Amino acid sequence: MTRINASHAPLPTANIFGGPDALGGNSLIHADVNSAALITHPASGSGHQVPEATLERDPGMPASTWRLRSDAWEYLRFAVKRLALAGEGEDALAQDGEVPRSLRALETIEMYWAGFGQRYVAAIGELLEAGDYKTALDRIGRVVNRLRADISDEPREEFMDAEERAERVGDADPRPRFEVLVVDETTEAERDATRAEGLRLRSAADTFIYEFVIVPSADDAVAAILTNPNILACVVRPGFTEHTRQRLSRDLAESVQIARSEVAPGSAPERTSLASVQRVLGLADTLIALRPELDLYLMAGAHIEELAGATTRRFRRIFRREDQLELHLTLLRRVSHLFDTPFFTAIQDHARRPVGVFHALPIARGGSVVSSRWIRDLADFYGLNLLLAETSATSGGLDSLLAPVRTLKKAQELAARAYGAKHTFFVTNGTSTANKIVHQALVSPNEVVMVDRNCHKSHHHAVMLTGARPAYLEAYPLNEFAFYGAVPISRIKQMLLDYRAAGRLDEVRMLTLTNSTFDGIVYDPERVMAECLAIKPDLVFLWDEAWFAFGAFHPVTRRRTAMASAQRLEQRLTTDAHAIAYREQQARLFDAEGNPASDAVWLHERLIPAPTSRVRVYATQSTHKTLTALRQGSMIHVYDQDWGREAEEPFHEAYMTHTSTSPNYQILASLDIGRRQVELEGFDLVQRQLDLATSLAQAISRHPLLRRTFRVLTAHDLIPEENREVGRPMPLRDGLSTMWEAWRTDEFVIDPSRITIEISRTGVDGDTFKHEHLMDRYGIQVNKTSRNTALFMTNIGTSRSAIAYLIEVLVKLAEKFEDTHTQRDPDHTRAITEAIDLPMPPLPDFSSFSDGYATDGVLPDGDMRAAFFRGQRRKYVEHVLPDVLWARVAAGAKPVSAGFVTPYPPGFPVLVPGQVITPEILAFMRVLDTREIHGYDPVRGYRVLLEETPAVES
Template sequence: MQNQARSTTEDLTTTSASPTAADRVKLETDPGMPSTTWRMRSDAWEYLLFAVKRLVHSPNPQEAYAADTELHRSLRALETIELYWAGCGQEYVRSIRQQLETGEHKAALDRIARVVTRQRGDQPSTESPDDVSDESERLMIADDNDPRPRFEVLVVDEMSAEERETMRKDVHRMRSAADAFVYDFVIVPSAEDAIAAVLTNPNILACVVRPGFSDKTRQPLSKDLLETIELASSSIQSWTAPRSKLAHIQRVVGLADTLARLRPELDLYLMAGAHIEDLARFLTRRFRRVFRREDRFELHLSLLRRVSHLYDTPFFTAIQDHARRPVGVFHALPIARGGSVVTSKWIRDLVDFYGLNLLLAETSATSGGLDSLLAPVHTLKKAQDLAARAYGAKHTFFVTNGTSTANKIVHQALTGPGDIVMVDRNCHKSHHHSLVLTGAKPAYLEAYPLDEFAFYGAVPLSSIKELLLQYRAAGRLDEVRMITLTNCTFDGIVYDPERVMEECLAIKPDLVFLWDEAWFAFATFHPITRRRTAMAAAKSLEARLSSSEHESAYHEQQKRLFNEDGTPVSDDVWLEERLIPAPDAKIRVYATQSTHKTLTALRQGSMIHVYDVEWKRDAEDPFHEAYMTHTSTSPNYQILASLDIGRRQVELEGFALVQRQLDLATSLTHSIARHPLLRRTFKVLTATELIPQEFRGAGRPLPHRDGLAAMWNAWEHAEFVVDPSRITIEISRTGIDGDTFKHDYLMDRYGIQINKTSRNTVLFMTNIGTTRSAIAYLLEVLVKVAERIEENVDRDAIAVVDPKDLPPLPDFSEFSTEFTDDPSLPDGDMRSAFFRGQKRTEVDYVMPNELSDRVAAGGLPVSAGFVTPYPPGFPVLVPGQVITRDVLDFMAVLDTREIHGFDAARGYRIFKESPAALDNAAAPDSKSRSFDPQEDHPRLPRKK
């Protein structure tokens, strides 16, 4: 514990003295112990509690106090960081130091225990305010005894100690027993301190800016935090720029824009003195309200009211009200109100297990305030509008049967027969099935392969641009309707959606984007990860397109991209440049999210988020028709209620939960890398292994381990990054395949549940429900597994899985000429192939060996259905696809337990060879023979 606390507190500050210019050279972060400030704070207080307890019982406490260097480091760290938290403050920490120096160890211990009890939040305070004489301690105890939810409000202004104390006392004076919430102020003097506060303190839900703040911090902050502050404010006009007569407005605007960019959930208020009316005209869009300094009670009411709006859960509240009402049930659903259960002698254990409230909330009626999911006008409509606000969407829709259905709704709403959809071939199977349903033609994009780990990465932007340009050259760009990509992938590869969308729109200005964010809903609620979500990217891109700077850059680039006669220059130029879309390009972005996968919601609870400027004109009616098509008329109200209350959670504490999730994931990777036995047995895959050099830039393999600034830089600039919450462990050195490791070693023996494996990897995912205890247990299990392997197997003779022995992942070959109009382009009529493949008279079943012989002899057999092995979980074959040797070789060595679409007793389902197919096979100059089944796809060279 001492070593852990040392690395965290050293990272926070260098000295407790006021910093000079020389002091601003800070310590480098410790690359071995990743952490964030909230965790540093927690660990420092916990260590103080441990150390001072030891002092109280020490025979020579003063000598022990002087010798405990870690205790002094913790105190120094807390003297800085407590500026950014409500409650005790820097003065409180200094008083503890003074008590320790004067030998008042028991009094110091009481003060420390008070803070630790508050931090843990697991038990109410047993103290009474009357037990202490110090005014600040009395207020702190009164807060701890108050059971109401608490939040913190940042105030940015230079204040004296007396002014700060007066403001904190005013908070208590204005409180009423009728208030649903309580809050306290965090008061900082400078703009840099304000940024540090919102980056480190997730309890802050509102900010009050007073123009008297200074620019620079006087705190001895770590190098990482100072660099992050600089990055956070880099895109905003500097408040240290030459002043104009509106200088005070410019610096307030700069700070407000920076804080809003970091934490869009924050409520911003301005409290000023003179010229308040003029300020209100300039700042209305940035601040919820502008107050005079004396209007503190109005501010107090506004703060409480705003948080009540965040806390509001209209549908969950309606469900609770319905459960409490006496209702007579004279319609369907015998289980409603527990009618068919509570009187039964045989199934009462259903009530015992789930509780009566589950049954009381069950109903098939849409009256009584419960609203209809298919035509919401009241509580459900409001709940979905609140979700749109939380996720930064223009519209949000709840889905009660998972993101598979959400994807089908979007596909049907936006595409139809004949449209071309560019889609990642290894995306979720629901996208492939959606294309069958709509009749749109897929043009499959290939992600870069990670053959040594038997899974794919993501689709390079260059491949997307290249295919769009090919359609333009063929005169068929107008047929390309939508592009569908998975962000982030199951294995944690994250796109830069804004970059992808801007360059694609530069080629086709009306292209629609569907981002499958099934595993990425949590990212909205962290300042760094948010920018790579579809909704945040759409909003940012829309704002950028409207700027005069963008318009100038666009016209300048057009001179380089087009000849004088208006024809495009070489495609090579288009591929090399970062393309700039026209200012009037259409921002049409959809995101589907499995809320239940990464945030609080019952299973199958998903959302569709919409940011579409053409919504009213082109999408609203077909979207609602598709929604009606795929949504049950009997939706599960418990799922809907969980989506509603889960939204409340992430708006009020999402930042804290996601930051903790990322911290715990980083701790896991750190612990495996540092443990001698674990690092000898397992390897954590980093960006170095998961992302080719040309796509990851010059960043570190695990940027989140180096601090916020390193992670910020990577997520700002790299084409692809790795989601830190996903930890892929390579297990080749165990000699055990991934599926066996998952079932026999983790799940059956130790109860460790994981989802994804490949031949030689296992994937561990943290989420907002992961705890430090869970991480510790996982590490304990991994150590036990490693010990068993070492005890039972001679490591020199272990059967290590050599990646070279694994077959390469098969690229999509091509559609048979029977199902494509233009063999030079990759799109195909998969719908026709699918329905033809359902006719028994059209298909044969062929065993793998016989099929391999046909391919070796130059045949071009065509798949009549989907073949999807789990893992890797994407269709290796789709209806109408030519079967190649690569596919058969890959399938031959798979040891997965389930393969959808393949019958082990009968083999592959393929189309009977038609006369046309036989003619093609016999004609060496046929267009279809331009594809060599022994080689990769000729149009999109495989990128290694």
């Protein structure tokens, strides 16, 4: 008999977060020779055991547990089906080392998922050992069907008695399912009793169904919520142990260690003499930090009163063990709160309600459409519900966006909870408008706004509208790829120090940065804000997170979102350890007379803000770009300690200034239901998104033809060495723990969901590659290209099939390009290659404001508003063709731009009103291959302010 060794000892180095795809024929997991399974080969004699060959870990195909688990079960089904149906014998099983490896990996994984479990895997192993392949195939098929169709066999049915089987709900039950983690050291019989009790309490009237995942230790609890996105609640019983007895993979073990180290022991304000209570508090703080969407419950017996006094902030409720029914009802009730979409539900109710329309909006209720002989196809295409839901706040029945008091107010409060904000506001005309709202609310004329030179044009327009003076910060250039990176913290600090030295620090009001950038470069907002507040304790921050809304729903990416960073910074400022560290640093930064040390000292130190600093943080997000929402659906998130005192009234005034009195209710409804989605399954969706992007990058890097044609740009290409510490080119490719470490320590990191490939060897520029090859020929849509790069982005809607199709298209294009190069005349090929290899002109920095608009000629800020409005008057402006302008500049003239000149995408201006036009800017514009350039007329040229006209007051 063939022994497959699916024993109860899991594989010591099961690579739960990494490893190649089993269906591709490689190993699912990494096993060294010492831990390899032992296989008995009948042909070699009884008892002769041969260790498996060492399996080298493939460093490039990431597999989060959802994928590893799915692939392992799929492979088992494929392999056992051959044995059960094709008649292949024991030799085939013995020769397939993937079967025991998959079983051992699953025995570790299934501990952290409800529905089947470790005993189920072990039982399949025993069936295979006994040669009962058909029964094993049936058991495996049930798991695969559940994974594919999201339906559930009840957990461990083969271990249930007749009464339990009679109570089970059918496979086709359509009710949404979630899982509940129970942390307690229990026996197998106690775990079965807990699950049976959950089944007994289940009712046909319940809206949702849940199942228990029961783990014995704090380590296992952290592992479960890192690997199983279906867990929405956790019940902690004080009897748990600290450390796991599972032999976890290196990556998972390191991830658990990092997660548990994130929360310092004893940092909580509550104090208790009970060590068991401290253990409970520590675990609760860790789980909340990792997945704040989880609801935590405590189930205890002794000392329940003292526990209640110390744990209120962490646990929603405390139960005694006999309160199983109350726990059951609470779990269902709480998930119903997450499921609630007050505004979307109100829209549905309105659409179903018969009304008579004696109001505006002829399209409402379909009145002007369904009776028309000419536009009925509008209803055919979009559906009648779109028309039935069209209405206005003034018609009654639905809440008003400008003065919400019911469903919209509640929907925005739920969104604030989901994103970790103190307040959230819906915006129906994009993040461009959201940015203008925040600028107007927080900035007054002649105040200085430090702003990334390469931020979206809406920030530049907002500064102009408010009358603030922009002080432009320069991002590091990536000249080889014709786009910019991000602004190093050293440059931000230096500018603040320059304003302090000039006696103008009080004029600096706000810092605005883009996180993440269009190309996926992500800041460390907590560090940026902390070091800036150390120089100016009342600085306000606006983070443009147009492309980073999804970041709030993954334990690693969340730490670099504005809201999570603000919350951590606020908590840190209140600790005794922070106060001590601040006092110690002040002794190094100031001498005995209170004079500051040199700028070099301030730039070298990682500055610590005063405990009295104010945390005032705003984030704008294009929800529609990365999460589920209709086009132009955006949000503003607020974490401002001075909101009520300083910002609330001006914010509402700015909100009314820029928000339509006729907002699109369908956009608002989509924001509401999109919030439901990310609270209930955001972690799962974002993890898949990151994995698929990394798979794409690895497929391009490993495919012989693709890597000859394309090059995936990594952190080594996009981030200067001095701005990163971990040093890995693509950290997630090495596992979650490596990515986590980089996101904890590096100044900049790359969003793994954004893959930039360098395409010089194709022989075409980025714009041609995008339009003529990807879009026109194969329907592949990409958002951004540069002269020699193309940016591919995964999102929460990306599928593995879509990734496979893209790879297929890239292979076809690579073959086409290679064939073209082969057939071309060598001299022609050489000429094209030399043309492609010509270096791009250096990316231009902001030159300066002209003398007429610069504030003092020393610091970089200027009066852009005055220049803009002068540029709106025809008598003060001339149009100059590029060659003529070039000649003027070469002769020593300093022409001044009359308006914004903005290539789109990416959408940041190369010129702003009042800026001096330099040779570097003209050289860059001359070779720019973007088809759409706002503010530039290809027939008449640049708009330039007439030289003889003096500047005027704004």
